[in-house]
Amino acid sequence: MSSVERQLDDLQAEIEDEVPSDISISDVTYEGPELVVYTRDPKRFASDGDLVRRLASKLRKRITVRPDPDVLSHPREAEDTVRDIIPEEAGVTDLDFHTDTGEIFIEAEKPGMVIGRHGSTLREITQEVGWTPEVVRTPPIESSTVSNVRNFLKQEREERRDILERVGRQIHREEMSDDEWVRITTLGCCREVGRASFIISTPETRILVDCGDKPGAEGEVPYLQVPEALGAGANTIDAVVLTHAHLDHSALIPLLFKYGYDGPIYCTEPTRDLMGLLTLDYLDVAAKEGRTPPYESSQVREAIKHTVPIEYGDVTDIAPDVKLTMHNAGHILGSAVSHFHIGDGLYNVAFSGDIHYDDTRLFNGAVNEFPRVETLVMESTYGGRNDYQTDQADSERRLKKVINEAYERDGKVVIPAFAVGRSQEIMLVLEEAMRSGDIPEMPVHLDGMIWEATAIHTTYPEYLRDDLRDRIFHEDENPFLADQFNHIDGGEEERQEVADGDPCIVLSTSGMVTGGPIMSWLHHFGADPDNRLVFVGYQAQGTLGRRIQNGWDEIPMNDGRRSGNLTLKMDVETVDGFSGHADRQGLENFVKTMNPRPEKVLCVHGDESSVQDFSSALYHEYNMRTFAPKNLETFRFK
Amino acid sequence: MSSVERQLDDLQAEIEDEVPSDISISDVTYEGPELVVYTRDPKRFASDGDLVRRLASKLRKRITVRPDPDVLSHPREAEDTVRDIIPEEAGVTDLDFHTDTGEIFIEAEKPGMVIGRHGSTLREITQEVGWTPEVVRTPPIESSTVSNVRNFLKQEREERRDILERVGRQIHREEMSDDEWVRITTLGCCREVGRASFIISTPETRILVDCGDKPGAEGEVPYLQVPEALGAGANTIDAVVLTHAHLDHSALIPLLFKYGYDGPIYCTEPTRDLMGLLTLDYLDVAAKEGRTPPYESSQVREAIKHTVPIEYGDVTDIAPDVKLTMHNAGHILGSAVSHFHIGDGLYNVAFSGDIHYDDTRLFNGAVNEFPRVETLVMESTYGGRNDYQTDQADSERRLKKVINEAYERDGKVVIPAFAVGRSQEIMLVLEEAMRSGDIPEMPVHLDGMIWEATAIHTTYPEYLRDDLRDRIFHEDENPFLADQFNHIDGGEEERQEVADGDPCIVLSTSGMVTGGPIMSWLHHFGADPDNRLVFVGYQAQGTLGRRIQNGWDEIPMNDGRRSGNLTLKMDVETVDGFSGHADRQGLENFVKTMNPRPEKVLCVHGDESSVQDFSSALYHEYNMRTFAPKNLETFRFK
Numbered sequence A, B: 001m002s003s004v005e006r007q008l009d010d011l012q013a014e015i016e017d018e019v020p021s022d023i024s025i026s027d028v029t030y031e032g033p034e035l036v037v038y039t040r041d042p043k044r045f046a047s048d049g050d051l052v053r054r055l056a057s058k059l060r061k062r063i064t065v066r067p068d069p070d071v072l073s074h075p076r077e078a079e080d081t082v083r084d085i086i087p088e089e090a091g092v093t094d095l096d097f098h099t100d101t102g103e104i105f106i107e108a109e110k111p112g113m114v115i116g117r118h119g120s121t122l123r124e125i126t127q128e129v130g131w132t133p134e135v136v137r138t139p140p141i142e143s144s145t146v147s148n149v150r151n152f153l154k155q156e157r158e159e160r161r162d163i164l165e166r167v168g169r170q171i172h173r174e175e176m177s178d179d180e181w182v183r184i185t186t187l188g189c190c191r192e193v194g195r196a197s198f199i200i201s202t203p204e205t206r207i208l209v210d211c212g213d214k215p216g217a218e219g220e221v222p223y224l225q226v227p228e229a230l231g232a233g234a235n236t237i238d239a240v241v242l243t244h245a246h247l248d249h250s251a252l253i254p255l256l257f258k259y260g261y262d263g264p265i266y267c268t269e270p271t272r273d274l275m276g277l278l279t280l281d282y283l284d285v286a287a288k289e290g291r292t293p294p295y296e297s298s299q300v301r302e303a304i305k306h307t308v309p310i311e312y313g314d315v316t317d318i319a320p321d322v323k324l325t326m327h328n329a330g331h332i333l334g335s336a337v338s339h340f341h342i343g344d345g346l347y348n349v350a351f352s353g354d355i356h357y358d359d360t361r362l363f364n365g366a367v368n369e370f371p372r373v374e375t376l377v378m379e380s381t382y383g384g385r386n387d388y389q390t391d392q393a394d395s396e397r398r399l400k401k402v403i404n405e406a407y408e409r410d411g412k413v414v415i416p417a418f419a420v421g422r423s424q425e426i427m428l429v430l431e432e433a434m435r436s437g438d439i440p441e442m443p444v445h446l447d448g449m450i451w452e453a454t455a456i457h458t459t460y461p462e463y464l465r466d467d468l469r470d471r472i473f474h475e476d477e478n479p480f481l482a483d484q485f486n487h488i489d490g491g492e493e494e495r496q497e498v499a500d501g502d503p504c505i506v507l508s509t510s511g512m513v514t515g516g517p518i519m520s521w522l523h524h525f526g527a528d529p530d531n532r533l534v535f536v537g538y539q540a541q542g543t544l545g546r547r548i549q550n551g552w553d554e555i556p557m558n559d560g561r562r563s564g565n566l567t568l569k570m571d572v573e574t575v576d577g578f579s580g581h582a583d584r585q586g587l588e589n590f591v592k593t594m595n596p597r598p599e600k601v602l603c604v605h606g607d608e609s610s611v612q613d614f615s616s617a618l619y620h621e622y623n624m625r626t627f628a629p630k631n632l633e634t635f636r637f638k
């Protein structure tokens, strides 16, 4: 008998001890980090509302209860009962019975109404039909990403269960070593922005944190080939943790599967979906630019299939000696500060990922409270001594002024923006400004991936700032659904109509004017000096956006449809302060107010001078041991 | 055709270009780092005394010329001619013809007379018989180690040629990566003395430097199991470099072969022989102490079979992008400061190994001149702020005084000493003191491995201090052969005779009184207060030697023959200053006068406070970037 089987036998005995004697336990097994308990008496199990919570806290495990397949009622009968129990207003859009696991997959417009107060409706369902309900939200704006991911996971259920069972056994395997140490190896993202990739290693376990590309430097990928990374085989890695979906953290996650990795990816659900969206787009862009993509879309699907979703605040076993907890990072949807508790009290490491310290319209500020933390791996994008940003209220005032001026001259405004994060922030600003009358009501056209990214945001309101979430939940006022927002889905024809029409605002990708529909908007709007081009995000060196900011007005137009140059006559403005990253002050505040105070800080994810500035500031002002590592180094902490 | 074959074809063409047209080249091949040139005209080749040197400098390779097997004269005839050519006084003790390679292996008491001025006699041999002579010294004192190693290598010639050919192809393989970096990983010896073990890695190559044990802490071995060491397989290591034969650097070299390593070990010839002696003794001691030895004697033989000897000052290709040069380290016989020239000018790293900076009687002081060096990995054994040692002249005066006092009281002197290094240093002191009349002539008995270790020293006089070497070569006054030195080879009976006889001096292992014949000498001498026990070396915490130094006089005697306690009445003295390690001043001088000055210094091989003291002193006094690494860290330099 393997040690995992012995463990499961012991757990089953403990559970039988704890539950009333009239509830029989037929099997206990691991699926990923979850302990799945099969019972022949699911209805009686559900009658004690507190039983699962008590078991979870006694066994210190995440617990799922499922009916033994032998005792399942017929789906047809069950369905009628379930539909009776769930209130009409919940808006059920899909109801799917899985006889292999006894789960009912319920997709509803208002999942809260399916769940009921403290889960009462869910319990009622099980009490009546014996099945275990699982609820997800129907995207209020249709999202092909979300529905593709959900359909794909449905279709791959069986393989996914095999994967999860294997992962579960890996997580709960016996510890082999008496030795104790904790190390971090840097595979990228040191003294540079991009190709985030780190390894946490202990004598038992090796965890890869992030695996991104380096924007504008396609050849510079993480050093995955060295022996301490994947050199000894992709499956020498136990787990992959993804802090958020931006490509500089996620682009090469699917590549791991091409290299033969077959283990879990831990991230939040929105990160999983956004990773799907952004990596598929990454492959598209590579193909359009004539580069050979490093992997295929089938590997993106593998990554999704291997994802184990984590909710903020849940403590999850991801290895025999490592517990992971993710916390809101305030940076983009689903972004997480990732905390690793290692070796039952031995050591604690937090990775900031990318953070925004202060609240924004979209997100609460980054969490920096932990039970314990000795070492912090900290982003330093704006860690330079002069990297202070405009206050957001000032930025918003300026943006509104710029829009009003254009409107007064009967002009149109085009804003190049990244699909994920900054677009939604600007949407919220515009929606409020129109509602309060600060700017006139006019259409806001969303072009490129912005609409789809917004749809994903509306699918996961739990991840948004609390007052925004409350507005969406309780007041039924979803600002993303406001009338003025229009999805450009009619191609060039629709753009021509917009160009021929009244004053309006256009939000379009790409954010740095390196391709995409923004090129078309420049063509339509560029010749009219009454129109305005407004930059609201960082324009990297070498991009067309940066050149235009610097005064270029001859724009090459070689997108297949058009060729030749466009002479840009429209007005060009830049409004700072909408960054998804904390500025220097925010970074300092995050570390300074961190509780507990970390002993050591590794400053990464910033160009060389930002990292050095920030590292030396933390050392001198807060007396912390700081490091500005290079790529390919290993630090030992214990 | 492989890239190595193409390379060899090109080299053959270049050689054919360079040699006179009447010399035919039949084959060119690699054996380890050597380029072996086979010719059908060995006699004509040998007639130009400068040809090999010209080829070597043109091709930048170590070159060996051998006759094509087809043209070899019959060994019988050749032998007569060879014996005629070599002067009688050379004292040939073995003459061995290898028809597979056309080499004549000549062992002689005076190898210099076989070689002749600038190699003239060797050339004469080839000119007359066509064979290639190889000369080694007949040990002036019979050494079972040396003869065992030589016989074993003779016996394993064929496999050894296969190994060398494979190694040669590895060394000269094509470089695969465009990337450039140089890293050092610490697998042991950081903030501790013992288990020296480091990895130098580049995108092409991984080299293990040393692989020792930790005296007094058998469980603490180098971290060989991590992925960046042997975790991905023992043969992911390209080469092993051994700085010297002390067990804290060499003990686990044979273990590598148990793990499946099959590549070269680079070290000096005396290091190879001493490693054989010391690792076999290490297995013996483990067995006697009831521990399971980590490997078998067959793996010691594997290590010897895979050794590629390096001479001080020779630049040797050991990987496509790494050249190794070893220099005298002044520490023990064959010990080497090891210099790595990486990537054709990219970077240079020197490992000090263990060093003695000033000249001793046995050795010249450590070399610290290099063409280039950016990073130095530096021993710090006596790097503590108070680790200044007595001047050697003072130490010698004190030792002589202590001996004279004992003599005057008709007492005997016993000196516990390590077999390798300090014993021979003390022998030189005693021999000179008797010759000059500073102490009376009396027998000096050598017990334990000391005699054998001395025999190995006399086999390699080239590695001794220059004036000592000259004395041995030119004046025929080998101090190690002085009459007063007696090998205790008659066991307990002979020891009893010595104990019953006149005043004398005994040098015996173990050096820290942890076992071995010294226990017997304590038994024989210990009860007489006129006898003296003189410590001349460091006594580690926890050893019986240290306890006796501290005043213990009840000595447990449980060696199988005797049991119960011995009450020690003999006088106990300590004479410092005979260390094989540089003291704090010597370490500082080594770094301070190093040419060129290193940019970075990693301080290792010292206890935590010594390493910290020394690292901070170099930083503050000489303004160098210094590090006190931990085990299991990786530093990137380029």
Ligand SMILES: [Zn+2]
Residues within 6 Å of the ligand: A096, A097, A098, A154
């Ligand atoms: Zn289904």
Ligand SMILES: [Zn+2]
Residues within 6 Å of the ligand: A244, A246, A331, A354
């Ligand atoms: Zn980001």
Ligand SMILES: [Zn+2]
Residues within 6 Å of the ligand: A194, A196, A246, A248, A249, A354, A605
């Ligand atoms: Zn980032």
Ligand SMILES: [Zn+2]
Residues within 6 Å of the ligand: B244, B246, B331, B354
């Ligand atoms: Zn040593």
Ligand SMILES: [Zn+2]
Residues within 6 Å of the ligand: B194, B196, B246, B248, B249, B354, B605
């Ligand atoms: Zn040593």
